[in-house]
């Protein structure tokens with residue numbers, strides 16, 4: 001068992017008060033932490049793994065197990081590691097100033113130690129002396145005594161100012177985008193892209209865009225709550241509530257878990273329920289419930305299905321509607337995840353004599369191979385994920401503007417294939433977990449060019465909250481753009497298209 005962490009007593013929220021130099025430890029250096037404490041070492045291990053290309057969400061559970069952290073230490077390590085990854089851009093600006101050298105001139109491992117220290121000082125409630133001592137101890141463990149003097153000096157300088165004072169110190173004046181990028185710790189191109197998205201989707205005007213953008217960037221830095229879905233007909237929201245969750249106000253099939261392990265909930269263990277953003281739930285329901293013409297095939301298609309979150313909802317709703325479902329995924333591994341997600345639906349579909357097929361295939365080829373064969377088609381296109389940055393702490397630093405150019409042709413081809421695969425009178429839903437106009441409205445506009453057989457349906461009325469009301473603040477339509485700072489969901493985009501009968 002790791003030793004109790006006396007360095008984590010509740011304290012004043014960081015960064016709202018005066019300088020904290022006076023809070024420095026009265027301990028002599030020789031009395032300070034000599035070694036890394038397990039939770040901090042686990043957080044450091046994750047940062048190094050992410051630097052090597054790992055995905056934080058996938059990697060951290062194994063690190064927590066390897067370091068044998070109890071639930072309290074695991075929660076601390078998660079807040080420390082994920083918060084550090086999110087705020088890395090801001091902390092690097094602080095560290096550069098405090099160290100008097102660019103971060104490129106600091107050893108990568110030592111830089112990660114300093115980032116973790118900066119987060120404890122400026123972003124968590126860890127007392128300044130404990131943050132500094134533990135960070136020096138971590139430096140000694142991972143980089144040897146040589147680095148610990150440097151780390152000690154930088155930590156001392158960082159601790160001399162509050163977060164707000166550091167913001168005034170390192171955030172550039174004048175250039176709004178550059179300033180927001182540092183203050184809210186996003187790459188500059190992402191700040192520009194989100195500004196364009198707020199304006200492009202009519203969420204903000206020139207007058208309101210700055211405050212909307214700040215709220216959106218802030219929500220990217222706030223860990224998402226754990227949203228659950230009770231797959232329709234397979235589980236109920238009440239089952240999730242009985243297991244400790246709170247019923248969602250946003251999604252009729254949703255619930256929110258405040259703490260604890262979702263995997264311990266029986267309905268989730270048997271895949272009748274799952275962890276899923278409420279926005280994703282809503283758009284799957286919208287596609288499944290918007291009316292189609294009589295006589296369209298009772299056969300639905302999920303063209304980009306892996307790992308199967310939306311297929312799980314669509315499969316359950318297809319079963320209720322007496323429809324077949326084909327879930328297509330190009331990656332073999334992700335197609336296996338879809339199979340596993342759909343297992344409980346598959347068993348019931350077989351009993352109901354319905355066809356449920358998971359196919360490892362290229363969705364771009366389905367339209368030509370099976371023209372007009374489906375009544376409802378979902379294209380949940382591969383995208384930059386700029387609308388889900390709060391869920392993937394390192395994603396903002398991985399993505400590059402060039403990704404947009406790479407994904408664009410694929411997104412257009414998949415949508416064109418879907419439009420060919422849908423039968424007259426049937427519906428295609430095009431979705432992304434990005435609000436970027438280049439992945440949303442421009443893709444739809446281009447795919448509809450040179451076709452006169454498609455009409456755009458107002459999707460808003462099919463986005464109904466748990467009370468059955470149309471969700472608030474859906475804008476002017478016809479498409480729907482959800483926002484984390486407005487709806488509490490990922491920034492999902494959804495357009496509903498009908499092939500003329």
Ligand SMILES: C[S@@+](CC[C@H](N)C(=O)[O-])C[C@H]1O[C@@H](n2cnc3c(N)ncnc32)[C@H](O)[C@@H]1O
Nearest residue numbers: 304305306307308309310329330362363380382
């Ligand atoms: C945004 S994810 C889909 C998420 C999924 N609908 C869910 O809710 O869990 C996009 C998926 O499309 C897959 N994909 C990429 N290119 C594809 C293609 N040409 N055909 C089919 N699937 C493709 C990716 O492997 C990825 O799993």
